[in-house]
Amino acid sequence: MDYTVKYGLEFNPFLKNSRDVLVETQEYREVLFRLNYLLSTKGFGILTGSAGKGKTTSLRNWASSLNPSLYKVIYSSLSTLTVMEFYRNLASEFGALPTHRKAENFRLIQGEINRLAVEKRQIPVIIMDEANYIGTAILNDLKILFNFEMDSRDRAVILLAGLPQLNNTLRLGIHEPLRQRIVMNYNLEGLSKEEGRRYIQEKLKGAGCTQTVFEENAAEAILNAANGTPRMINKLCNASLLIGNSANLNIITADAVMQAISECELG
Incomplete structure (x- = not known):
């Protein structure tokens, strides 16, 4: 038998398997509350938790619940990319044709974010999983990349998800400008x-x-x-x-x- x-x-x-049974625990509901808060404020968010605590499951369910006419979700776990690969990958995810020049890819990405926000009234939701492996150079560029109109407004949601050591990295002095932009930071305890x-x-x-x-x-x-x-x-x-x-x-x-x-x- x-x-x-x-x-x-x-x-x-x-x-x-394809027939996943979602159990809505108190912590899962808290994660959804935090993610929806980030969605309403826009800007940078951090979601951490040790391996197997349910980060990716929570993110997947939350992202799939978002109205595709209002939000454009971009999910990436390519966290060990070089700076150039990161820019090319992000430009491609936005539907732009990436180039071999960082500055040009930078303009392409910002242009696509502006086009989505202004013309299509869509908010880009960029989820970077395994973010604890992201290099310093990329972290340094994130604040600049998502800076619009002299830093007066946020046009996108950027969520960095990873192991708890991500917060240790962000506490380094070099990342102070990025850390000041974080509007949501939550750690799954289990x-x-x-x-x-x-x-x-x-x-x-x-x-x-x-x-x-x-x-x-x-x-x-x-x-x-x-x-x-x-x-x-x-x-x-x-x-x-x-x-x-x-x-x-x-x-x-x-x-x-x-x-x-x-x-x-x-x-």
């Missing part, structure tokens, strides 16, 4: 034990499950090992289902979870 059927699931909600428990329940419910899958002690062991990180909860739940099925368990036990934790740590 397929393990999803065994545990009353229409599909495995703990795997990345799920509380209570939210983690609800996260597992909502994932199972979203996959059509009506039966008990994890013993109380088993769920507790997953939450302790995952330490509030959604990606780790997913990984441990998935591994536990496979082990439980292999051992022909009708309900996942704490012993099965401990085996899953051991395998995931070795993997």
Whole structure:
């Protein structure tokens, strides 16, 4: 028997797939509130969190909810580009034909932002993921690139998302001008034990499950090992289902979870 059927699931909600089950935790709602605030004020925003805390998932869901007639979303995780590659890539994303001259690409990008804002009444939303890897030269240029009408107005939303060390980089004196422009800065802390428990329940419910899958002690062991990180909860739940099925368990036990934790740590 397929393990999803065994545990009353229409599909495995703990795997990345097209049928994603979004769990709206308190922190997810807070992230949306902060992102929407940034959308209304425009300018620079920072979203940080350690690996697996849900930054990219939050960003993807938020960005997909924006009205495409009002916002032009540009998403980039090409954070290790050279300055020239960065400019060429951004110009191309705006639909312009990039050149091999930085100054010309600079003018192209600003021209496209102005055209969107003035003619099409669209706000560009530029999301730069893995921004903790962005080089100093590009960070130095960001404030200049998005400076319009003698710094009197912001025409775009620029969101830098990455690991918490992004803030350490921005605290350097050289980045003071950029840091002064930041209107939103939020760090994802992860799920509380209570939210983690609800996260597992909502994932199972979203996959059509009506039966008990994890013993109380088993769920507790997953939450302790995952330490509030959604990606780790997913990984441990998935591994536990496979082990439980292999051992022909009708309900996942704490012993099965401990085996899953051991395998995931070795993997």
